[in-house]
Amino acid sequence: MNYLTTIGLEVHVQLQTRTKMFCACRTDFGAAPNTQVCPVCLGYPGALPVINQEAIRLTVMTGLMVGSRINPWSKFDRKNYFYPDMPKNYQITQFDQPLCIGGAVEIDCRGQTRSVRLTRIHLEEDVAKNMHIRDQSRVDFNRAGHPLMEIVTEPDMHSPEEAFAFLLAPKQILVYGLISPCNLEEGNLRCDVNCSVRPEGQTTLGTKTEIKNMNTFKGVHQALTHEIQRQVAALAAGESIVQETRRFDSDRGVTESMRTKEDAHDYRYFPDPDLMPVTLTDEQIEAWKSMLPELPRQRCERLEREYALPAYDAKVLSADKYVADFFEEAARGAANPKTVSNWIMTEMMRLLAEKELEIRQAKITPRALAGLIGLLESHAINSAGAKTIFAVLFEKGGDPAELVGQLGLAQVSDTGALEAWVRQAVEGNPKSVSDYRSGKEAAFKFLMGQIMRFSKGKANPQIVQDLLKKQLGV
Amino acid sequence: MPAWNELTLHGAKARLDHGDGASRDLVGTLLGAIRARDPQIQGYLEVDEADALRQAEAADALRKKGGKGKLLGVPIAIKDLLNVQGQSCRCASRMLEGYRSPYDATAIARLRAEGALFVGRANMDEFAMGSTTENSAFQITHNPWDLARVPGGSSGGSGAVVAADEALAALGSDTGGSVRLPASFCGCVGLKPTYGRISRYGLTAFASSLDQIGPLTKDIRDAALLLQIMAGHDDMDSTSSPAPVPDYTASLRKDLKGMKLGLPKEYFIDGVEPEVAHCIQQAIRHCEGLGATIVDVSLPMTPYAIATYYIIACAEASANLARFDGVRYGFRVKDAADPLDMYRRTRAAGFGSEVKRRIILGAYVLSSGYYDAYYVRAQKVRALIRADFDKVFQACDALLTPVAPTAAYRLGEKTADPLQMYLSDIFTASVNLAGICALSVPCGFTSANLPVGLQIVGPAFGEETILRAGYAYEQSTDWRLRKTEDGRRKADTRRQP
Numbered sequence: 001m002n003y004l005t006t007i008g009l010e011v012h013v014q015l016q017t018r019t020k021m022f023c024a025c026r027t028d029f030g031a032a033p034n035t036q037v038c039p040v041c042l043g044y045p046g047a048l049p050v051i052n053q054e055a056i057r058l059t060v061m062t063g064l065m066v067g068s069r070i071n072p073w074s075k076f077d078r079k080n081y082f083y084p085d086m087p088k089n090y091q092i093t094q095f096d097q098p099l100c101i102g103g104a105v106e107i108d109c110r111g112q113t114r115s116v117r118l119t120r121i122h123l124e125e126d127v128a129k130n131m132h133i134r135d136q137s138r139v140d141f142n143r144a145g146h147p148l149m150e151i152v153t154e155p156d157m158h159s160p161e162e163a164f165a166f167l168l169a170p171k172q173i174l175v176y177g178l179i180s181p182c183n184l185e186e187g188n189l190r191c192d193v194n195c196s197v198r199p200e201g202q203t204t205l206g207t208k209t210e211i212k213n214m215n216t217f218k219g220v221h222q223a224l225t226h227e228i229q230r231q232v233a234a235l236a237a238g239e240s241i242v243q244e245t246r247r248f249d250s251d252r253g254v255t256e257s258m259r260t261k262e263d264a265h266d267y268r269y270f271p272d273p274d275l276m277p278v279t280l281t282d283e284q285i286e287a288w289k290s291m292l293p294e295l296p297r298q299r300c301e302r303l304e305r306e307y308a309l310p311a312y313d314a315k316v317l318s319a320d321k322y323v324a325d326f327f328e329e330a331a332r333g334a335a336n337p338k339t340v341s342n343w344i345m346t347e348m349m350r351l352l353a354e355k356e357l358e359i360r361q362a363k364i365t366p367r368a369l370a371g372l373i374g375l376l377e378s379h380a381i382n383s384a385g386a387k388t389i390f391a392v393l394f395e396k397g398g399d400p401a402e403l404v405g406q407l408g409l410a411q412v413s414d415t416g417a418l419e420a421w422v423r424q425a426v427e428g429n430p431k432s433v434s435d436y437r438s439g440k441e442a443a444f445k446f447l448m449g450q451i452m453r454f455s456k457g458k459a460n461p462q463i464v465q466d467l468l469k470k471q472l473g474v
Numbered sequence: 475m476p477a478w479n480e481l482t483l484h485g486a487k488a489r490l491d492h493g494d495g496a497s498r499d500l501v502g503t504l505l506g507a508i509r510a511r512d513p514q515i516q517g518y519l520e521v522d523e524a525d526a527l528r529q530a531e532a533a534d535a536l537r538k539k540g541g542k543g544k545l546l547g548v549p550i551a552i553k554d555l556l557n558v559q560g561q562s563c564r565c566a567s568r569m570l571e572g573y574r575s576p577y578d579a580t581a582i583a584r585l586r587a588e589g590a591l592f593v594g595r596a597n598m599d600e601f602a603m604g605s606t607t608e609n610s611a612f613q614i615t616h617n618p619w620d621l622a623r624v625p626g627g628s629s630g631g632s633g634a635v636v637a638a639d640e641a642l643a644a645l646g647s648d649t650g651g652s653v654r655l656p657a658s659f660c661g662c663v664g665l666k667p668t669y670g671r672i673s674r675y676g677l678t679a680f681a682s683s684l685d686q687i688g689p690l691t692k693d694i695r696d697a698a699l700l701l702q703i704m705a706g707h708d709d710m711d712s713t714s715s716p717a718p719v720p721d722y723t724a725s726l727r728k729d730l731k732g733m734k735l736g737l738p739k740e741y742f743i744d745g746v747e748p749e750v751a752h753c754i755q756q757a758i759r760h761c762e763g764l765g766a767t768i769v770d771v772s773l774p775m776t777p778y779a780i781a782t783y784y785i786i787a788c789a790e791a792s793a794n795l796a797r798f799d800g801v802r803y804g805f806r807v808k809d810a811a812d813p814l815d816m817y818r819r820t821r822a823a824g825f826g827s828e829v830k831r832r833i834i835l836g837a838y839v840l841s842s843g844y845y846d847a848y849y850v851r852a853q854k855v856r857a858l859i860r861a862d863f864d865k866v867f868q869a870c871d872a873l874l875t876p877v878a879p880t881a882a883y884r885l886g887e888k889t890a891d892p893l894q895m896y897l898s899d900i901f902t903a904s905v906n907l908a909g910i911c912a913l914s915v916p917c918g919f920t921s922a923n924l925p926v927g928l929q930i931v932g933p934a935f936g937e938e939t940i941l942r943a944g945y946a947y948e949q950s951t952d953w954r955l956r957k958t959e960d961g962r963r964k965a966d967t968r969r970q971p
Contacts, residue, residue, distance in 0.1 A: 043797040044576070044797075047676075050710060083813070087797065088797045089796035089799060137813075268840035273682035274682050
């Protein structure tokens, strides 16, 4: 019996605003606990919320980027429940009139591109952070009131891989749009999933469960894989699925029941009487539309066009906004953009992966890369030397021309010196010479290797090759 | 010459400006009056004498340096739910024991900028829920005109201390009548401004869409003065109005020529006690004598006001009071087993029974399955109530009505039946629902020497109209000159206002 899976996601994104959603407290990461707080975000008697207009703008921009319909009239509601991380014991959110309706995000999964529809995007305030230390529980309200943008998808995904791909996709859009840094370590992005299974052939969807508490993208994949297995096993054994909220335990890799529908909260939503509705004119929305940054797909097409890059290169480079930025800046200072692209896709990506860094953390500048490529193309250094210098620039920064001198990597192109080394190799390896003359190509490579060794890697390989061929009488 | 504590705000300010004494003398005398009278009246929850004198001395020093605030050195009593930085703000509840305000409410900050002093936390119904101040967790306040009777509520402490000359003026808050009712029962002026006229930032919220800060004063001029200072848009309150603030004292004139005053028939019903009805009728005739034209009008939605009010107010309150949980400030029960246990036991012990009743009611009307039938429906009726007023204000400038069906009743008389208690708001709650303005001005006494208040209702941002009407009426009568001392009627000697 084959089972089909249906998955929907609710992704919470912390917006990149200077201050909180409803008060003027700063949102900087890493402050000492309970130092970025005020009567409003602590829920003191008499405190009142005031809407952060920048958060509205970022949410509408996101909606515009994914093709949502922007609601010209939306409002905030109170979602009522008690928990120690809730300063007011109600959360200000948007219930039935969100800022953005609909939209879609394209995901790449297993080599295919698919569209995942969005139900809505809305704004709400984040809760405080609970910490459990030995037998004490402590609450840090620095995070309370931070603006959260919630993206809700339709149940359009059908595998944990697709869900994973979806989480990567908005990250790209949001980083490109400067909406959110989407940094997992800082907690910028969190998600809840809904999933259900049904036997192939059945048209109605199965009972869905909601899973919370996945703190990493990998966790999402794990949780979904486990939950789908659990549901399939239950159905196969003739049991029914209970509609409930389950908690993902990352240590054990399983989901466990948190509360059933019967215990489900009645949040008693009602419009927040302390806030005016949000009204957006067509003019305002058009003005924001004109401020939209170039999106990944557009950038990819442009890189292909403007820099005459192959589609593959353009795609790799545009996947990360900051890589694309680096490429364009370097290409401006280089003769051949394709060469720049090659260096980024090979040496740069290799070192970034090895050291688990992002491109902005590498010390090499676009200008330095362009300079390095220039030195190579003018034969001042050879490719081995260039790679060495690249590694140093990556690690420590600096100027490539200076490094050539400091590291003594200037390529030797002086025919006099080169001829001497060629003669040295030929005279010292008579067997290789005769091997080569009797047709063994490998012997030529061996002789080249020897010459490079004599020159400590600095010989100009092209000239050496010509000289060697001449000396061998070819 | 009247004693300092018997003066109005403008009278005291004039005397200070004239150099006939310092703020220290004023506050010293006031504290003496409080010490003498408050043991019987119990209008104050707290009076920090040392702090009061410190504030007075600071004001005197500022005055010597040329300080010019409109209320420099003049003390005001504050209802216990307004945040005054450094003072306790318990809202007459055990739930906020130990809580001291870390900030000034905007209205307080504006008064402070004009040099006002904040002396005394006035008693109130717990979290502003009540009509008699009997719901205070700490003490009962007695009506200065008859210590066996209620001062009204929820700003009963504010009304009582003003009436007893234990304060020159006081701030209260009005959600369904909580400034106007104590003003009426205690024989002073009480003003509820248009919703959004005064910032609510720093006013502990009961019902967010109904609450307004309001002054309780000895005369209309003082009310206009306080409104002038506090009114105006506040960035910290999204519901505060950007409407410009006119000069309220300039609108005070001694006649009512050209004014059309409406009498809504639904407010002149058999349920109003004869002596109260009599005072109101006399007042209406008096207004005619001052040049006003009286017209009959109708507010057909009036019978639905109480139910609408209690549904909306309790719904909003159930969410507004959720923050009182013992986690971040205030009272917390000891030895709780887990968060839920802590919440349950803290709120059970911290809240009084009326507060609990309203929270439960509010949660009920918002709950799944009932939200549409109660909350949504009540909001729709609210819109109809507002439309009623829009319509009548096309036919007249202001309305005259009683404030309450009776004068002050006995302590304990209504506490057995909360619903009976709720009916005290019958003439006042519609005003809050419609978001318009109204004031209570003394208009007579019953044969038991209990004050009766005349309610003057105006359209949204019509404070100039109602203050003018109130002033003209007040200045042509003597009611404000009758004083109380130890609950007995004093010989009616002429005093300087």
